Amino acid sequence: MKKEKRDQILEAALELLAAQGFRGTSTAEIARHAGVATGTLFHHFKTKEELINTLYLKIKTNMAESLLLPSPGVSGMRDELHNIWHNYVSWALERRQEYRFMKHCEASPYISGVLRKECEVKFLPLWELFEQAIADGVIKELPLELLMNMLAGTMDGFLRYLIAYPEAVNDKELWEKAYLAAWDTIR
Amino acid sequence: MKKEKRDQILEAALELLAAQGFRGTSTAEIARHAGVATGTLFHHFKTKEELINTLYLKIKTNMAESLLLPSPGVSGMRDELHNIWHNYVSWALERRQEYRFMKHCEASPYISGVLRKECEVKFLPLWELFEQAIADGVIKELPLELLMNMLAGTMDGFLRYLIAYPEAVNDKELWEKAYLAAWDTIR
DNA sequence: CAGTAGACTGACTAAACAGTCGGTTTTGGA
DNA sequence: TCCAAAACCGACTGTTTAGTCAGTCTACTG
Structure with a gap:
């Protein structure tokens, strides 16, 4: 349960970015897809x-x-x-x-x-x-x-x-x- | 002088879209680069x-x-x-x-x-x-x-x-x- | 149990975006 | 010269964006 959210974000990001491209995928969408708040995403990754x-x-x-x-x-x-x-x-x-x-x-x-x-x-x-x-x-x-x-x-x-x-x-x-x-x- | 602006838009669009990608280039930037108002761009191309x-x-x-x-x-x-x-x-x-x-x-x-x-x-x-x-x-x-x-x-x-x-x-x-x-x- | 550091939250902000619209200028035929 | 249609304009709109922040929760230490 340690780094679970971080990994969830990476997983969701891979899935969406691969399918829709970088500019076509918003950070909000990645966070939602990972079951996490946008703030959490930016806690683990500055940008x-x-x-x-x-x-x-x-x-x-x-x-x-x-x-x-x-x-x-x-x-x-x-x-x-x-x-x-x-x-x-x-x-x-x-x-x-x-x-x-x-x-x-x-x-x-x-x-x-x-x-x-x-x-x-x-x-x-x-x-x-x-x-x-x-x-x-x-x-x-x-x-x-x-x-x-x-x-x-x-x-x-x-x-x-x-x-x-x-x-x-x-x-x-x-x-x-x-x-x-x-x-x-x-x- | 007939279709000059339209061609200018296409020219500017090619230059910017090729260099920066589709999502990375705004219509406003294309219009500016073509020396044309945004309204003109959308007059020649619906979207x-x-x-x-x-x-x-x-x-x-x-x-x-x-x-x-x-x-x-x-x-x-x-x-x-x-x-x-x-x-x-x-x-x-x-x-x-x-x-x-x-x-x-x-x-x-x-x-x-x-x-x-x-x-x-x-x-x-x-x-x-x-x-x-x-x-x-x-x-x-x-x-x-x-x-x-x-x-x-x-x-x-x-x-x-x-x-x-x-x-x-x-x-x-x-x-x-x-x-x-x-x-x-x-x- | 108290204290605290780091994980987590989501409403919020400022900027950027595609596309609109009411009005002005240009063009070409009568 | 007049007129209508098309070209042109740029301020504006509603939406979406990356990123912020003030504060809450959780897990561990002493």
Whole structure:
């Protein structure tokens, strides 16, 4: 019963902000949805921006952890990247609210540049993996960030498709084919 | 001097909405920026939504035209897709405000579902081209929409990179390599 | 039990918002 | 030159917003 209200606020905020966007959701609505007075919301978070940034940090951290979760029996660059691809797509499908929320964050002035920079660190192992892959000649010799952006683009494209055609979510053969297409992009 | 004010409003609206988002830009600010009274804005556009939808239609139409612009000496599926890829990236770079505006539209409730559907027609030739390409075995045998989404993802990834590293915009060799990577995704 | 620090409350405020309206100016045809 | 219609104006309205504050409740300490 200690930090219950604070968590309720974060939960309600995620739900509403993911669905309606940042500017489309009022603090009053979040408080009401959390079963809490507006004063309580502003007791735990000085401003709406602080609330959103708190969520951003929490979700980004969770995403990085899920993304880099090792899988037993994975060896070699190709498997490693397959694992990461699988982890990301699974994470986005299991946590759609979080995925939607992060999409809202991408271009939002609510997320401070400082926080964005701070979060980059969490993906350092990913960067190192890519650097190694280029050095080994396993993937194309293109700027690291370009490869990352294009790969992220294919993943988001696949996710957009899965969300539009939910019956495809369990089609493991399609997953494999989509991964191979993404792999072709960078290898 | 006929429709000057209306155009000024559309111009100012594009500039501000692209930069600040839909909810972050007030009608009063748009009117002020256009050098026009708020009453004038609402004389030309019944609501803020109508203004945004008018812009959406205008820009989407222009984008489709640019995208499908034929290039002399283009023959074969590979060249055709190369041309489209080049057209899209060039369009987005030359019309960054329009590109940003369209990104805001993607998940916005301001754009009516009806209008979205109406605009799909403009991209019919693109769909037919892809269908033909699959039938000819030139590109992977995957659902059309999946291929489109993944290809669009690589393009947006490339654009994100170019916007982050503007010095790369004129590196034609990089453009070619990026295109080949995108082509590898679907072929 | 008394004292107190932090959690919690909701009515309130000042600013910002989309949209209105009564009136003025501009335009173009007769 | 006159007239009607359309363009234009900006002060105004009712609503919604993030954030405040004076005070109440709760849980723990000595």
